[in-house]
Amino acid sequence: MMKIFKYLFLIILISLFASCSDNESSNVKNDFMKKTASPAIVGETIEFAYAMGTTSGRLNTAEAVASIPGAQGTGFGLYSYFTARSSISYNGVNYTGGAEVPVKTVKETNTNGATTTASMMEKVETHYMNPVVALGAGQSDLIAATLRYYYVVPEEARGKEVSLRFTAKSTEGESASYQTPAYKVSKMDMKRLIVMTNSNACYFSIADMKAYTKAEVESQNLSGKIDFVYMYQAQLNGFTYNHAFVSPGTDPKFVAIPANIPSGWTKNNTLMEKRVDVRDAQLKGNIPNVYIDDIDFETLNLSAAVDYVLDCKAEEGAFMKTADGKYAAYIFINSLNTNNGGTMTVSIKRYPLK
Structure with a gap:
């Protein structure tokens, strides 16, 4: 039953992003969404949501490589989010129904030049993986997550195009990558x-x-x-x-x-x-x-x-x-x-x- 649920959860998560991967035979799937609609201006932040999941093992790492290194502040966030169905309290914070609730899914992250890496948590709040399970009921293997990635536009990118390559890896050694389109950076x-x-x-x-x-x-x-x-x-x-x-x-x-x-x-x-x-x-x-x-x-x-x-x-x-x-x-x-x-x-x- 758990294996069936893992597949179902993964299908639902990736389908939200119209899943696409350059390694269709892998048990790891991934996709992304550019959340920022405004023009890319030097000093401003472009936000992406990177979805990934595996049906074999757990998620191990996530990586983002920019064609032009981002400015200070570029990198993955430590949290994924689920939507509260009703008013809840989580980690001492009260949330109303419909609010985004942060769940830590990244142990640590590091940005070095154009490359950002994130080491994933082994376990995560079960409610994040299966909303029918009560909040606080336990922990489950982290098999799927959607990370926020923030790219701070550097001066070097002014008037140029910038793209990203996202990669997710599992504990089984399998991986999937996604190359984004090129985005024009404004001269403004x-x-x-x-x-x-x-x-x-x-x-x-x-x-x-x-x-x-x-x-x-x-x-x-x-x-x-x-x-x-x-x-x-x-x-x-x-x-x-x-x-x-x-x-x-x-x-x-x-x-x-x-x-x-x-x-x-x-x-x-x-x-x-x-x-x-x-x-x-x-x-x-x-x-x-x-x-x-x-x-x-x-x-x-x-x-x-x-x-x-x-x-x-x-x-x-x-x-x-x-x-x-x-x-x-x-x-x-x-x-x-x-x-x-x-x-x-x-x-x-x-x-x-x-």
């Missing part, structure tokens, strides 16, 4: 939750993806790098102004606070196009899963753009192009506040045009 850079304050840290450099104060701009001679200035004023000359982006070189009639753009500074004219419908999930931090990718910047047409954006609102944004033509960017407005003279929190995706 990204930075989240940059706070700007009216008449203080209000000078933004797309090249640096940073907001500066007037004192910083002047002491570091940065005026040539300032692409827009954040200003807040409810009304200007009878029209609604509110939170605004203005280029240092824009027409003075759009500048609510003239003293914020000293006459001796470089006056860049940054092209801007306001967008009320682009809510990039990486910049926003949650759903919907809509993303700005390289192609959006490569095909960006700002021929009808102006050099200011007025009356900005939260969860809107603007496509921009620097005056020197080096970068295109999307500035997403995470939040706004009229207190303390006006503050704005933004996130940015930046793409090199040259």
Whole structure:
């Protein structure tokens, strides 16, 4: 009966991933799923789920070899997960029905260069292997598991393609491997939750993806790098102004606070196009899963753009192009506040045009 269950459990596990292996005659089967749908950006993490199982012996090791070594933080997680059918308590933690419950299935893991190895546990919570058995009823041989693998995109991969080769081995010496497709790594850079304050840290450099104060701009001679200035004023000359982006070189009639753009500074004219419908999930931090990718910047047409954006609102944004033509960017407005003279929190995706 146990042998029948082992086969059944393995079939169910691998079928969830539309099983495929380069060694169909092996008793070890494997497959993978790329869980991360967002663009692969340097410094960000791509998450994979690697499913493996054996009908002979136990699982012994798992291995992942990247075509380009990942940055620090790349490697297998120590846990697999099962879905709680109802509210339960496990290892001192309470979980509600539908929650993912972690079960340690990896003894230790090591990443050396492009290769990550994981040594599997001999025994595991029986409920993980057979959900009809009560939680905490005992331990069973580890014959199947789905590991999380995290690939932190390194600078070396920018604009290139990266792929992985996963391999599972059993205690019987049998193995199975899976070669993933190649995934394109973006040329973009990204930075989240940059706070700007009216008449203080209000000078933004797309090249640096940073907001500066007037004192910083002047002491570091940065005026040539300032692409827009954040200003807040409810009304200007009878029209609604509110939170605004203005280029240092824009027409003075759009500048609510003239003293914020000293006459001796470089006056860049940054092209801007306001967008009320682009809510990039990486910049926003949650759903919907809509993303700005390289192609959006490569095909960006700002021929009808102006050099200011007025009356900005939260969860809107603007496509921009620097005056020197080096970068295109999307500035997403995470939040706004009229207190303390006006503050704005933004996130940015930046793409090199040259």
